[in-house]
Amino acid sequence: MAANLDRLQRSVGYQFTDRALLEQALTHRSFGLPNNERLEFLGDSILNCVVAIALFERFGELREGEMSRLRASLVCQDGLHGIARELDLGEYLRLGEGELKSGGFRRPSILADALEAMFAAVFLDQGFDAAKTVIDRLYAPLIAAIDPRVAAKDPKTALQEYLQGRKMALPTYTTVKVHGEAHAQEFEVTCEVNALKIRTTGRGASRRAAEQQSAENALAQLRKS
Amino acid sequence: MAANLDRLQRSVGYQFTDRALLEQALTHRSFGLPNNERLEFLGDSILNCVVAIALFERFGELREGEMSRLRASLVCQDGLHGIARELDLGEYLRLGEGELKSGGFRRPSILADALEAMFAAVFLDQGFDAAKTVIDRLYAPLIAAIDPRVAAKDPKTALQEYLQGRKMALPTYTTVKVHGEAHAQEFEVTCEVNALKIRTTGRGASRRAAEQQSAENALAQLRKS
Numbered sequence: 001m002a003a004n005l006d007r008l009q010r011s012v013g014y015q016f017t018d019r020a021l022l023e024q025a026l027t028h029r030s031f032g033l034p035n036n037e038r039l040e041f042l043g044d045s046i047l048n049c050v051v052a053i054a055l056f057e058r059f060g061e062l063r064e065g066e067m068s069r070l071r072a073s074l075v076c077q078d079g080l081h082g083i084a085r086e087l088d089l090g091e092y093l094r095l096g097e098g099e100l101k102s103g104g105f106r107r108p109s110i111l112a113d114a115l116e117a118m119f120a121a122v123f124l125d126q127g128f129d130a131a132k133t134v135i136d137r138l139y140a141p142l143i144a145a146i147d148p149r150v151a152a153k154d155p156k157t158a159l160q161e162y163l164q165g166r167k168m169a170l171p172t173y174t175t176v177k178v179h180g181e182a183h184a185q186e187f188e189v190t191c192e193v194n195a196l197k198i199r200t201t202g203r204g205a206s207r208r209a210a211e212q213q214s215a216e217n218a219l220a221q222l223r224k225s
Numbered sequence: 226m227a228a229n230l231d232r233l234q235r236s237v238g239y240q241f242t243d244r245a246l247l248e249q250a251l252t253h254r255s256f257g258l259p260n261n262e263r264l265e266f267l268g269d270s271i272l273n274c275v276v277a278i279a280l281f282e283r284f285g286e287l288r289e290g291e292m293s294r295l296r297a298s299l300v301c302q303d304g305l306h307g308i309a310r311e312l313d314l315g316e317y318l319r320l321g322e323g324e325l326k327s328g329g330f331r332r333p334s335i336l337a338d339a340l341e342a343m344f345a346a347v348f349l350d351q352g353f354d355a356a357k358t359v360i361d362r363l364y365a366p367l368i369a370a371i372d373p374r375v376a377a378k379d380p381k382t383a384l385q386e387y388l389q390g391r392k393m394a395l396p397t398y399t400t401v402k403v404h405g406e407a408h409a410q411e412f413e414v415t416c417e418v419n420a421l422k423i424r425t426t427g428r429g430a431s432r433r434a435a436e437q438q439s440a441e442n443a444l445a446q447l448r449k450s
Contacts (some may be wrong), residue, residue: 036282041289044279052270053348056263064266071270123278128353 011087014026014122014134023094024118028110030096036117043120044194046128049073050135059148066148068214069155070144074142075217080112083138087112088140155215159191162222171218173211186210191218236312239359239421246350248319250342251336255321258315268345270381271353272300275360276368284373291373294380299367301445305337308363314339380440384416387447393420398436401426411435416443423447 001071005022009015016022025043029035051074054068062070073079084090090105093114104110123131153161160170177188187207191214198221202214230247234240241247250268268307276299280292287295296306309315315330316337329335348356378386385395402413412432416439418423427439440444 024262037289038285041292042277042281047272049270049274052267056267056345062263064262067266069265120281128357132353204227 005092007205008087008092012118012134013137014130015123016125018125018152020120022118025121026089026114027094028090028096028099028102028104028114030099030142032096037113037180039117039120039124040113041117041120042123044075046119046123046131047116047135050132051075051139053132054136054139054143058143062148070146070148074139075114080115081108084111084115087115087138087208089118098140101105116192129192155212156173156177158191159219159222162219163193163195168193171215173214175207187213193218200201230317232310233317233343237343237359238313239355239361240375241346244352250346251314251317251339252319253321253324253329253339255324256319256320257273257328260338264349267348268341268343269300271344271348271356272341272360275357276300276364276387278357278391279361279364279368283368284371287373295371295373299364302319302333302337303365305340306333308367309336309340309368312340313361314343322372330331380437384418384440384444384447387444388418388420393418396440398439400432400435407435418443421447 009022014152023145024034024038024186025039027035029037048071051071052067054196055062055070055118059067089111093110095104095110099105099107099110119131119135122134131197163170172192172194174192175187176190178185179188180186185205187210189202189207189210190199190203191202198218200214200217200221201218202210202212204210204213228442230244234247249259250261250264254259254262272295275348276296280295284292284295314336318335319332320329320335324330324332324335344356344360347359358443388395397417397419399415399417400412401415403410404413405411410430412435414427414428414429414432415424416427416436423443425439425442425446427435427437427442429435429438
């Protein structure tokens with residue numbers, strides 16, 4: 001690990017009692033054992049929980065589905081990757097030879113996993129409240145930037161408003177398949193945004209649910225691009 | 226609320242400081258506001274986190290994917306419903322007229338949601354460690370019953386061994402559909418267990434993934450029956 005872990009700990013705002021936990025969190029499986037694979041599972045759970053608490057406390061007016069959507073947008077790989085980049089996390093990673101050569105220290109999934117693993121390392125080092133403090137601090141700018149009136153919109157509405165704001169034509173929803181018997185039908189719907197060359201599919205137990213799912217997938221593609 | 230909340234608190238092993246939180250957790254949306262919808266979102270996150278911690282600490286030999294599968298089987302509606310029934314949670318629910326008449330107090334989804342909401346209520350009442358203690362206690366029998374050598378198996382292997390152990394014929398996997406272009410295909414596979422009259426469908430980006438999904442769905446049906 002070339003870079004100085006003290007600098008990382010200052011950026012994160014947390015000093016590890018057991019520094020070996022931090023080192024493990026920064027170790028990709030390509031480097032050998034112990035690595036951060038199991039820590040990532042634990043860290044992902046802690047992150048989801050802490051972000052749920054933050055949304056619950058902050059946005060009393062949001063309903064369950066709205067909070068779920070908001071959380072998904074915050075804890076996704078993109079969100080984690082952005083924070084990992086701010087921390088220069090790539091500089092501290094321990095990667096195997098192959099990953100090192102292929103630029104693994106810049107790969108969003110590797111960075112996101114290491115950040116989640118670090119949350120677990122803080123939890124194992126000092127408990128839930130310490131992990132919560134670290135996550136709350138790193139996520140504060142993202143959570144402060146949320147406009148609940150926008151973020152909580154259902155995916156079809158959010159997509160429509162995004163396109164209207166850019167003077168683009170509205171998406172076309174097409175039901176391409178319905179299967180199952182009357183009491184347990186499944187709908188398959190495509191959502192096409194011609195101006196952006198996006199075409200996604202959604203499934204659901206109703207046409208409306210399938211459309212929302214396809215719009216959600218289109219929004220996910222937009223966020224990636 | 227006909228039944229005495231003291232009895233429920235004794236069964237759960239937790240005394241609320243703010244009893245209104247417990248009452249809200251037991252209030253279905255059909256009854257009015259405040260109800261347990263938002264609490265359920267929070268409680269689900271706390272439950273997932275606490276079970277992840279328990280699995281992480283207890284089963285050091287399991288890999289990430291194995292822990293994820295195990296957790297999914299523990300925090301699913303069936304698992305929650307089983308615990309809710311042991312607590313006689315249905316007796317304490319506050320339901321609207323319609324739900325009351327149609328037997329909502331026995332409905333697995335309503336019971337599971339109320340139990341998750343109760344975990345959130347404990348968290349709001351006394352913090353994460355209190356909620357963790359309650360969940361750990363209620364889940365202890367389920368976690369103690371886990372055989373990691375069996376539970377961690379992939380779904381196809383688990384299903385095969387279940388059937389072999391009962392001298393039943395192995396399942397048949399049939400690819401019923403492949404769609405999408407070469408680089409983004411989706412497979413649809415059915416899994417049939419004739420002896421048990423089970424037929425499930427799975428989808429995935431590869432035949433193998435779709436088979437595993439169909440086997441997972443078959444196992445879910447087995448667990449329900």
